[in-house]
Amino acid sequence: MKSTWRRYYSHENFESHKRMYVKFSDQRPPCLPSWHTKIVTVESKYPSIGWGGSTLSSDHALMATDLVCVEMIRRQSKYFIKTLMQSLCLVILVCMAPYARPFLLPSTSSSSPSSLVAPLKGAHRDLNPHSTASSSSRTPSTSHGSNLSSSSPTSTFDTFASFITAIQREIIQTIETEDGTDVKFLCDEWERDGGRSHGATCVLEGGAFIEKGAVSISIIQGKLSAERAASMSARGRDLGDCSQGDVPYAAAALSLVLHSANPHLPTFRSDVRYFECQGKGWFGGGADLTPYYLHDGDIVAFHALYRGLCDAFDEKKALFPKYKKWCDSYFFLPGRQEHRGTGGIFFDDLEALEGGGEEAGEEAGEEGVERARMFTEAVARSFMPSYLPLVRRRRDQLFDERQKQWMLLRRGRYLEFNLLYDRGVKFGLAGGRFESVMVSAPPMAAWKYNHTPEEGSEEARLLAILKTPRDWV
């Protein structure tokens, strides 16, 4: 009869987050019913201190603490030292980020496991704005059925479409590797008009750290209705003839929504998109976090990464502040006077990016367009490097029923924004692929009338920051 130490939630310690260690044998105690044996199968990840990090529902925990002998162990010094070292590394990383950005991403990737390396292929070249090398993913490919189009997409469109197709696969692979369980993405591939429009909605449900996530692409060539044209622009973009309706257009977009399972891990939303019409093209994209509990270091690191990326493309370092502000003002619920999350970056209507980082006007040269595409692709390559460190830090952090409930209420706000205000959703719904749009909905959400968190609580601290956005870096 083998005896092991395992860590569980403790009902009595929900509030203070103290850790408890439950000792019981692998052989089922006489009054523990058979379905409890699944507790016993939790693997110990940290043999040095011997606890299993899996999240158990409060019911299981209650059972464990009620039914078996319980003992408490003080955090071991080893664990403290490890935590201290991690925090130090984080601080150094954050401080260095703005200066070291052009070199940072590849070097981060070299110290990361292979799953993280995948989406960074070619990132170095693309991140360095002076590079002219063309990676394989950027080689213009024949567009899917472009010969059928009355207004053929440009090579910029084809290149971008190939890029998002490739990086979608890479991101999916990275997440599945990180998940480490048998849960996989289910991909719904679709096409319309004999393949002129196609895409893939890939969904993961019930993952180890993602409760529900979607990584989707759509590559569309068609005629723009006036209704969809109206739902396109972020700030009244001058679409010119495009807004008249019945004009050929092409659009390609990659979008991610990862609804986390753990309230300590924020929900991650991001996208990159390109829209082309009447010989003109516009890039857009962004990435932002919707946290449920504020771990300031996580949010700072996330912003630092995107600041570094923006600064690498902009000598005057004006891109990041502009895009951060744009993100805050876009993800805003006017009815509640609340921002949806802690922000990130958001940009739209990007026609070209000149050498100094400034956006060019009407007479944007081809080089500027190329730089805009490179910037947008670099943003997409940063999605996983910006989120995975948080995943690793937070996926196994303990939480209780009250915290999960708060997460569900905040997810309600997420959905309110999506259905009431998000232009992407309006554009998507007008196009008719309802399930592909609603895939961004959280797996579960709650509403409670006039819920107000306790003064001085962690929940109230989050709300205060959502009411008045903070510049994190």
Add this chain to the structure above:
Amino acid sequence: MKSTWRRYYSHENFESHKRMYVKFSDQRPPCLPSWHTKIVTVESKYPSIGWGGSTLSSDHALMATDLVCVEMIRRQSKYFIKTLMQSLCLVILVCMAPYARPFLLPSTSSSSPSSLVAPLKGAHRDLNPHSTASSSSRTPSTSHGSNLSSSSPTSTFDTFASFITAIQREIIQTIETEDGTDVKFLCDEWERDGGRSHGATCVLEGGAFIEKGAVSISIIQGKLSAERAASMSARGRDLGDCSQGDVPYAAAALSLVLHSANPHLPTFRSDVRYFECQGKGWFGGGADLTPYYLHDGDIVAFHALYRGLCDAFDEKKALFPKYKKWCDSYFFLPGRQEHRGTGGIFFDDLEALEGGGEEAGEEAGEEGVERARMFTEAVARSFMPSYLPLVRRRRDQLFDERQKQWMLLRRGRYLEFNLLYDRGVKFGLAGGRFESVMVSAPPMAAWKYNHTPEEGSEEARLLAILKTPRDWV
């Protein structure tokens, strides 16, 4: 050591809905932990056959069946006879409804407990369109601060506002009595512009059969912005000068949303409203069910009641078919090609109701307006009589985790309709009382990508009817 029989969910019998009876003593068995004693406190409601009808979560049930001795008992003949008699009564009621309507409501109320009588005070007089008696609730009262208004509301407005204020109280009382627990409505009274606009948002959370419900009124006098005017009309109502914006108007509305706790009990939504502007007034209202599982008899009885009510006001019996169709076409999710529920009635823009039941045109006389108000008030008086019989039949029906999950998914659709398409929500949000509008949101909802129920299942049968609405009576 007293020994009692109690009924519980059986884990093994979730699918077939067989009932199991668990026998255990009131004294805690040795291996049952202390928090299980709450199972023991469930009261037996039907001493004749000795089972407790309370719904237990699957976890508790699992515990009970796993931990204590389990025995199965066949349904007793007494229970069968009772069910048979109930079904017979229902069939007779449904068949008689169209003919006996003018007398049915009062006679129903006389056989109902006192909680049901309350909202029916004066219903008989109001239901009989030839009556000219004026009940106390119809005596014009001084409107709340009407002397401050630049365009004083008419006595029709004042009468209607008094009516909804009174019936809100009665409905709340009825529901609380029916609930029978300590859970009560919490009322948020509000006022604006020195009392010219006021209302009360009353919310019940965690009731015995209502998981979350709201019974709210708002009585508003103000200036209509062009934005709110645009969100008012159901079918491009000719608002005339009112739609120009900055025009004085008055509005009074009562709205109910009762999200049921049991998937066998439909969610009930209903409202009545009156809008007045530039000397003209329009009534509107409706009541409809959003079921999760179809119990045809329940839906038929619900429709029969409203058909009877409509027919009492309309010799040609054309009102009900028109309003049922309107309900189906209004509560429709175009993106999913699905109706939200099984319908009921919905009407808007009702200026006057002539003797024959036809709606009058421009030259509607005062009598027509009075009849329109009486009809609208009769609809409001029918809310509880149409829903409570269902509550009594379904509140204690057993359900399992799978059925609850289906309910959460359907509630997701409910919310989609509210946020994407409901004009009432748009009108409310433009007015700025966000929490009062979002109070209609379900307590909890779920989204799953491309969820399709099994062919031939009860869930598939519901979906088929939501795709092609049925005329129930």
